[in-house]
Amino acid sequence: MTKIKKTISDIIGKNNWIDGKDAQKYYRDWLNINGTIPMGVAFPANTNDVSEIVKVCSHENIEIIPQGGNTGLVGASVPSQGKSIIVSFEKMHKIIKLDVDSGLMVVEAGVILADVHAALNETNLEFPMHLGSEGSARIGGLVATNAGGNQAFRFGMMTDLVLGLEVVLPDGQVFEGVREVQKDNSGYQLRSLFCGSEGTLGLITKVVLKLVPKSTNVETGLVGFKDLNTAVKFCRDFSCQFHNFLMAIEFFTDFGVDLILKLSTDNDFPVKDRASIYVLFELGATSSLLDIRKPLIDYLSSNLVSSELVDCIVANSESQRRKIWFFREEQPEGQRLIGEQIKNDISVPIGSIEEFITRAIKICSEVNPNLRINYFGHMGDGNIHFNISPPEGNAAFTEKERGLSQKIAALANEMNGSFAAEHGIGRTKKVIYNELRGEAERDLRLKIKKSIDNQNIFNKGVIN
Amino acid sequence: MTKIKKTISDIIGKNNWIDGKDAQKYYRDWLNINGTIPMGVAFPANTNDVSEIVKVCSHENIEIIPQGGNTGLVGASVPSQGKSIIVSFEKMHKIIKLDVDSGLMVVEAGVILADVHAALNETNLEFPMHLGSEGSARIGGLVATNAGGNQAFRFGMMTDLVLGLEVVLPDGQVFEGVREVQKDNSGYQLRSLFCGSEGTLGLITKVVLKLVPKSTNVETGLVGFKDLNTAVKFCRDFSCQFHNFLMAIEFFTDFGVDLILKLSTDNDFPVKDRASIYVLFELGATSSLLDIRKPLIDYLSSNLVSSELVDCIVANSESQRRKIWFFREEQPEGQRLIGEQIKNDISVPIGSIEEFITRAIKICSEVNPNLRINYFGHMGDGNIHFNISPPEGNAAFTEKERGLSQKIAALANEMNGSFAAEHGIGRTKKVIYNELRGEAERDLRLKIKKSIDNQNIFNKGVIN
Numbered sequence: 001m002t003k004i005k006k007t008i009s010d011i012i013g014k015n016n017w018i019d020g021k022d023a024q025k026y027y028r029d030w031l032n033i034n035g036t037i038p039m040g041v042a043f044p045a046n047t048n049d050v051s052e053i054v055k056v057c058s059h060e061n062i063e064i065i066p067q068g069g070n071t072g073l074v075g076a077s078v079p080s081q082g083k084s085i086i087v088s089f090e091k092m093h094k095i096i097k098l099d100v101d102s103g104l105m106v107v108e109a110g111v112i113l114a115d116v117h118a119a120l121n122e123t124n125l126e127f128p129m130h131l132g133s134e135g136s137a138r139i140g141g142l143v144a145t146n147a148g149g150n151q152a153f154r155f156g157m158m159t160d161l162v163l164g165l166e167v168v169l170p171d172g173q174v175f176e177g178v179r180e181v182q183k184d185n186s187g188y189q190l191r192s193l194f195c196g197s198e199g200t201l202g203l204i205t206k207v208v209l210k211l212v213p214k215s216t217n218v219e220t221g222l223v224g225f226k227d228l229n230t231a232v233k234f235c236r237d238f239s240c241q242f243h244n245f246l247m248a249i250e251f252f253t254d255f256g257v258d259l260i261l262k263l264s265t266d267n268d269f270p271v272k273d274r275a276s277i278y279v280l281f282e283l284g285a286t287s288s289l290l291d292i293r294k295p296l297i298d299y300l301s302s303n304l305v306s307s308e309l310v311d312c313i314v315a316n317s318e319s320q321r322r323k324i325w326f327f328r329e330e331q332p333e334g335q336r337l338i339g340e341q342i343k344n345d346i347s348v349p350i351g352s353i354e355e356f357i358t359r360a361i362k363i364c365s366e367v368n369p370n371l372r373i374n375y376f377g378h379m380g381d382g383n384i385h386f387n388i389s390p391p392e393g394n395a396a397f398t399e400k401e402r403g404l405s406q407k408i409a410a411l412a413n414e415m416n417g418s419f420a421a422e423h424g425i426g427r428t429k430k431v432i433y434n435e436l437r438g439e440a441e442r443d444l445r446l447k448i449k450k451s452i453d454n455q456n457i458f459n460k461g462v463i464n
Numbered sequence: 465m466t467k468i469k470k471t472i473s474d475i476i477g478k479n480n481w482i483d484g485k486d487a488q489k490y491y492r493d494w495l496n497i498n499g500t501i502p503m504g505v506a507f508p509a510n511t512n513d514v515s516e517i518v519k520v521c522s523h524e525n526i527e528i529i530p531q532g533g534n535t536g537l538v539g540a541s542v543p544s545q546g547k548s549i550i551v552s553f554e555k556m557h558k559i560i561k562l563d564v565d566s567g568l569m570v571v572e573a574g575v576i577l578a579d580v581h582a583a584l585n586e587t588n589l590e591f592p593m594h595l596g597s598e599g600s601a602r603i604g605g606l607v608a609t610n611a612g613g614n615q616a617f618r619f620g621m622m623t624d625l626v627l628g629l630e631v632v633l634p635d636g637q638v639f640e641g642v643r644e645v646q647k648d649n650s651g652y653q654l655r656s657l658f659c660g661s662e663g664t665l666g667l668i669t670k671v672v673l674k675l676v677p678k679s680t681n682v683e684t685g686l687v688g689f690k691d692l693n694t695a696v697k698f699c700r701d702f703s704c705q706f707h708n709f710l711m712a713i714e715f716f717t718d719f720g721v722d723l724i725l726k727l728s729t730d731n732d733f734p735v736k737d738r739a740s741i742y743v744l745f746e747l748g749a750t751s752s753l754l755d756i757r758k759p760l761i762d763y764l765s766s767n768l769v770s771s772e773l774v775d776c777i778v779a780n781s782e783s784q785r786r787k788i789w790f791f792r793e794e795q796p797e798g799q800r801l802i803g804e805q806i807k808n809d810i811s812v813p814i815g816s817i818e819e820f821i822t823r824a825i826k827i828c829s830e831v832n833p834n835l836r837i838n839y840f841g842h843m844g845d846g847n848i849h850f851n852i853s854p855p856e857g858n859a860a861f862t863e864k865e866r867g868l869s870q871k872i873a874a875l876a877n878e879m880n881g882s883f884a885a886e887h888g889i890g891r892t893k894k895v896i897y898n899e900l901r902g903e904a905e906r907d908l909r910l911k912i913k914k915s916i917d918n919q920n921i922f923n924k925g926v927i928n
Binding site (some may be wrong): 100101153164169179180187189195201212236239289381438440441445 | 563564565566567568588609610612616617620621623624628633637638639640641642643644645646647648649650651652653654656657659660661665676677700703704705706707708709748749750751753754759762763811812813814815816842845846847880881882883884885886887888889893897900901902904905906907908909911912914915916927928
């Protein structure tokens with residue numbers, strides 16, 4: 001161990017190494033469920049450092065776990081065995097280039113998502129990736145997990161927003177794919193292969209991000225419905241009528257609202273009449289030539305009259321807008337605070353959202369009718385976080401209740417959806433993956449893994 | 465040869481086989497440049513047929529060339545050697561499912577793109593892939609080439625529009641990835657790997673297409689500019705102001721207009737005052753609640769006053785709209801009729817379009833100032849078809865002129881763009897690919913190819 005520490009310290013400098021035992025912040029994950037002590041954490045300063053570290057580890061057969069903000073939810077950013085080092089990209093956080101005319105940005109892998117947003121403040125462009133962890137999630141990790149977020153139904157997932165990549169491969173060679181164009185059909189889409197590879201195929205060092213014109217004219221609203229059915233019907237029509245402006249269409253439940261109200265007594269819910277299901281929408285126009293407020297208010301008013309809506313509000317200020325979003329984005333945190341939970345990161349065809357939720361609730365209540373279910377997510381792409389907490393007063397789940405994870409996953413699969421919509425497979429969803437995905441499919445991934453990382457140096461046991 | 469014919473005929477029936485010598489339509493490509501006589505052409509009726517054919521060919525070591533509409537431009541859909549069969553998907557043209565609520569469609573690989581559009585006529589949805597060859601290009605081929613088209617800057621390329629795939633692998637096994645969700649991070653994005661694999665990794669048999677709300681309110685216009693610089697500046701501002709509605713923003717030259725006028729005496733150019741560069745735009749709104757005509761006319765009027773625009777027209781009828789598009793879409797056909805040509809399918813960062821064209825013209829005129837250059841393409845994503853015809857009166861290029869292809873490609877590469885934006889590598893761009901893409905990158909693709917098709921049964925010599 002001392003030898004490795006010395007060899008790597010010689011490459012990157014002593015200050016850029018932490019011994020494993022002192023690195024709990026790095027080797028345990030956000031949920032504090034996964035992670036064992038590695039040999040250490042290395043903080044490279046540039047691509048060359050990364051390449052040299054990889055060569056050393058490859059020679060010594062030491063596993064490398066690449067790490068961005070360590071906000072992942074499937075145990076893929078922390079070690080599962082001790083003969084390993086974490087390569088943290090914290091110190092590679094330069095914004096290399098911002099090309100406004102071309103609508104793109106070249107960044108190092110360690111740049112935090114919120115810093116990408118901030119760097120665009122003075123421009124007429126934005127990077128359309130928004131998720132709860134944007135204050136700590138780093139670009140390399142977002143690429144490696146193919147992050148989705150709130151605007152994925154409109155602008156796509158990370159794979160759709162990455163124009164180019166630089167990646168250090170298991171032999172230390174560098175794939176130089178820092179291209180600045182959307183259209184590049186010069187062979188297999190390697191950029192897409194690394195998006196969602198969860199650190200198993202290469203260490204991402206630079207990323208070219210695609211930017212879009214900024215919405216200067218934004219309307220955010222929250223609408224309450226008496227039940228899921230009316231909410232889904234509303235969303236279908238609304239999404240079509242306002243398709244051109246729709247930036248986000250999210251949902252959560254009244255149970256979720258209570259979770260947030262418990263977070264702090266400062267929180268007050270912006271809609272007066274409580275309902276069963278809430279839909280959050282955000283419309284945006286890039287130009288003051290385009291009026292969205294009037295058609296929006298007209299539309300909501302006529303729907304209010306037809307009494308499909310319990311109540312609704314359109315934000316009148318940025319602080320009101322933030323408050324609305326707070327109730328959606330703090331759902332994971334609100335539920336984390338009430339104890340153990342089973343997180344199901346599901347997607348189903350958007351026409352089947354209601355059917356999925358109805359059937360999933362039934363499956364749960366057959367096991368225990370007192371389980372506390374908090375479902376919320378992205379109405380625009382059918383991505384539902386169907387999360388379960390034990391009954392009030394119970395600290396933990398029973399064994400049978402834990403089995404629900406598998407059942408909910410199987411239901412999504414049966415409905416032509418996914419049991420790993422946004423968060424990936426990592427180490428924690430491998431059992432489900434092996435059960436629900438066919439042999440031909442898994443075999444394809446394993447072949448690809450072996451062809452690129454034959455020695456299994458990168459993130460051993462993740463996905464494959 | 466007789467043996468193979470018999471074995472395959474026994475699987476798919478005699479009527480679904482054509483001997484190679486009788487199959488010129490299938491073994492020569494659209495440009496009539498590539499293709500030699502194969503053993504025959506097989507027309508499977510379903511996935512099982514495809515799988516059985518693959519098993520036979522794999523056993524006998526016979527190359528398979530998958531073929532959709534045979535509209536490819538890089539020689540990837542026709543054989544380059546005789547120990548081969550073409551698998552045509554012409555007879556697999558069923559639309560299996562149209563799910564309006566989920567905004568998706570499941571089709572067999574042989575469905576023609578225009579038939580997808582037609583099937584959506586009575587719905588409020590559309591499939592946002594439009595290109596010149598849509599009357600003959602088939603979905604499987606569009607996936608395998610990762611087609612781009614006119615709306616790629618907005619809705620993405622084929623890889624962004626494919627939710628799921630079914631693919632027959634080189635051992636005859638079937639990858640069952642017919643999922644119906646955008647968000648599926650259950651391991652490497654195999655759907656994206658097959659998008660752009662040019663028939664080298666698997667035979668695509670079924671595709672789940674993502675649909676979007678239909679624009680019911682469409683405005684199409686054509687604007688003339690005195691030079692490229694003013695056209696590019698206009699596009700930059702216009703794209704931002706009308707971003708929410710922008711469906712297409714294309715361009716072509718006055719030389720290109722003459723090409724189309726020669727196609728038939730019936731064609732008349734819709735803009736009165738001829739200019740140097742023309743920009744075609746199309747705006748679309750999905751709802752009658754949203755007015756686009758008034759802000760558009762206001763915008764164009766104020767720009768006309770500032771005399772940046774030579775002339776412009778906004779279509780007043782569907783036939784006028786079609787006429788405008790005709791001048792853009794028939795550019796390839798117009799140029800094909802004036803003889804041999806060098807087709808350069810380039811993309812550059814959109815901020816560098818003007819620089820690229822200026823430098824590329826200079827490179828050409830240094831070789832021969834009388835070359836006829838016809839550049840046109842997609843302003844929204846920097847995809848430029850920079851096509852060259854020999855000087856007036858010359859039937860063919862000189863050797864030195866042919867070398868321009870390499871030089872133009874190298875220029876795009878130097879500018880962080882691509883020399884194969886939409887059309888792929890196929891067989892005809894391999895020399896350029898080997899020269900311009902680094903060893904680490906090519907090696908990655910070769911490793912993937914070998915890991916999946918170790919015997920090199922599928923489209924030998926394409927890409928790798």
